[in-house]
């Protein structure tokens with residue numbers, strides 16, 4: 385079967401392929417000619433490794449992610465389950481108010497669950513969430529890490545806040561719904577995380 | 592229409608005069624004077640004193656080198672923020688005084704948006720870019736989305752210029768250290784691993800700065816450390832810019848800010864653009880660094896699209912955010 389390119393992103397290509405008779409997605413990290421080999425190789429291998437690890441762990445703690453079939457560190461390829469659903473980015477603005485609210489809360493609940501286990505996604509945007517059979521999946525853990533730091537958890541949420549501001553700016557309540565879900569599920573002190581987000585907003589824009 | 596713009600957000604003070612012709616910006620003059628601290632970083636009040644001493648002369652000079660007269664100027668604009676309070680106040684005061692003297696309207700503009708608009712105004716084919724704005728204090732990726740200029744990524748700690756300067760100062764290099772580091776880096780060849788820190792589209796430099804300083808303390812070859820530092824920081828900048836381009840689905844990238852002069856950074860961003868099939872633009876150097884012409888151009892765009900500002904409402908805003916600007920001149 386010839387592999388069909390589903391998506392060409394900034395750092396990876398998503399190819400539709402088959403694996404043991406199944407339709408799968410291959411996420412291939414592409415080499416970047418702008419950076420030197422030493423940096424390029426190291427980044428591709430470590431992000432592929434880290435992404436596969438964090439996906440496996442997220443699944444274990446009950447956050448939905450595509451099932452991984454194969455990991456090729458040298459070529460930077462993760463072969464995973466194909467989710468034939470909708471990106472949250474594409475559907476959030478056209479959903480009804482109630483459904484939108486529910487999904488945003490669900491997003492917050494899932495992030496809290498990740499953070500409860502010190503998993504930082506690293507790039508929480510609505511492009512990196514897929515709704516498939518009414519279930520919310522997270523993809524693209526390539527910039528993720530594991531840490532107990534409140535600061536890093538706050539930055540994780542701040543990334544989503546900025547994504548909401550730029551992509552779903554007409555729905556200003558969305559991010560508040562996310563925070564509601566987060567507060568509900570986060571086992572640490574959510575208020576501390578929220579305060580740190582405020583700090584980041586203040587610091588980020590012009591010292 | 593002719594506009595005179597005054598820029599004074601940080602260590603330099605600039606006056607530029609521009610004229611609009613068929614939607615493009617013609618720079619009639621663009622004069623800049625830079626405050627050089629005796630030692631250490633910028634002291635806002637000393638910089639402001641420097642600006643106050645230079646501004647009247649700069650205004651006269653910027654008119655004198657053109658064929659126009661003060662009476663030909665239709666509008667005065669100034670950098671309203673973001674920036675250092677004392678510097679902003681000095682520039683704003685001068686702008687108000689000039690507007691009252693020649694009896695012409697006054698308008699305050701956002702400094703970061705001006706960096707982007709001067710690219711659209713002066714670089715052919717540049718219409719809807721993602722801007723990588725790299726200066727001393729600022730490191731941001733800005734693009735137009737949903738009716739506003741928005742920051743898609745930025746530094747979470749220090750600006751790239753400050754990062755280079757801090758490192759350079761530790762080596763005893765002269766301020767600004769960027770050009771010297773560029774020269775040293777060009778001779779380096781061995782890559783020393785440094786922290787590569789990206790969170791979403793945001794970046795951080797302080798960990799890398801410390802690690803670089805440690806390499807120097809350990810006696811590593813200076814050229815190699817500079818090389819490694821540039822390669823790492825610029826790869827980070829290029830990566831977040833590419834991510835913003837993918838996210839916003841834009842086909843143009845524009846460089847702005849003083850660090851845009853760095854040849855290696857240009858080369859990297861250009862390579863990235865080429866491989867995406869996107870266009871790459873850099874304004875001329877005097878329009879990349881902080882300058883009055885870009886302030887004048889944005890003021891003119893705002894004025895022509897109906898913005899008005901009374902003297903009473905012309906207060907500066909040190910924390911003037913990019914997305915606070917009501918964009919009335921494009922859609």
Ligand SMILES: Nc1ncnc2c1ncn2[C@@H]1O[C@H](COP(=O)(O)OP(=O)(O)O)[C@@H](O)[C@H]1O
Pocket residue numbers: 390391392393394395396397398409411450464465466467468469471511512514523524525526
């Ligand atoms: N397992 C998958 N099933 C279906 N679509 C996917 C899957 N993984 C990725 N995609 C699609 O490809 C896009 C890019 O994938 P992603 O992992 O986010 O890469 P990038 O790092 O380039 O953003 C996603 O936004 C999504 O539309």
Ligand SMILES: [Mg+2]
Pocket residue numbers: 393511512524
């Ligand atoms: Mg993605």
